[in-house]
Amino acid sequence: MVKTDIIIIGAGPVGLFTVFEAGLLKLRCHIVDALPQPGGQLAEIYPKKPIYDIPGYPTVGAKELVDNLMEQIEPFKPGFTLGERAEKLDKQEDGSFTITTSEGTQINAPVVAIAAGLGSFEPRKPPIENIEAFEHKGVEYMVKEPEHFRDKRVVISGGGDSALDWAIHLSDMVKELTLVHRRKGFRGAPDSVEKVEMLAAEGKINLVTEAQVIGLEGNGKLKEVVIHHKTEGDYTKETDFFVPLFGLTPKMGPLQDWGLDIDPKDGIKVDTFDYSTNIPGVFAIGDINTYPGKLKLILCGFHEATLMCQSAFKIVHPEQKVSFKYTTVNGVNGF
Secondary structure (H helix, E strand, O other): OEEOOEEEEOOOHHHHHHHHHHHHOOOOEEEEEOOOOOOOHHHHOOOOOEEOOEOOEOOEEHHHHHHHHHHHHHHHOOEEEEOOOEEEEEEOOOOOEEEEEOOOOEEEEOEEEEOOOOOEEEEOOOOOOOHHHHEOOOEOOOOOOHHHHOOOEEEEEOOOHHHHHHHHHHOOOOOEEEEEEOOOOOOOOHHHHHHHHHHHHOOOOEEEEOEEEEEEEEOOOEEEEEEEEOOOEEEEEEOOEEEEOOOEEEEOHHHHHOOOOEEOOOEEEOEOOOOEOOOOOEEEOHHHEEOOOOOOOHHHHHHHHHHHHHHHHHHHOOOOOOOOOOHHHHOOOOO
């Protein structure tokens, strides 16, 4: 079991910045996220989107902001459990909490900070009748480990940044890569579209537009996909993996069963003194919380994380007094 001072659920910008604020108070953190990499929505949904309301940055790319936050928290050596969803919250006899993930990983701490954005992200599944029968048997909704696909035949569906970026990345390591998109044009970054088209011209990507995967075939393991083409009709293609990348849908998920006071429309209700929930020791910060006057902005989440860490310190070290000092005076001293 992993033991730490604060379990942070969510590796988006607010969750990452919490590590920094906690680190200034010498509190250690461990982050849990269902996505396979840090960054939350910024990394998974719109990595190249410009952000204009981060103080000190007239404009900053979403991925650049994540990279900067990762560099900022590096001195505080946070732990990460990625690609696993926080499933259960159990209160222990000593007052601490144990989080159990979808893969059975257990993390224990006296404080839990829920920074899960709009909730845990679940993949948007294409409407293929038997798709669930092939999940983890050839159908993957995320690319957690690229090496898993080396020297295999891979079919990717989608037309956004995620589909384009993974098609580019995997094209050099797989045996055959096919990218299927229902339209002629792509909605991803222009430079990524240009790169995919160039790789298609070189024969490294089999680009199939105005088409979609409508069926899956195999006996216990995926063997073929059925592709419906606008002009060519239906045909099958042998493959080892089908990776539909149609984005993610935010859902509250297992958090709904934790006994939290939740507004079904707006999120977890908190006290604005320190963004504590109705469960002592459990806090909610960022887009997942709600209170009068709430604004769902990254910079508001940063503020909430800062105040939350002050109360977290009192829980972790009840015998000590919080000594607030400016970083301009004290600097940043890592672990």
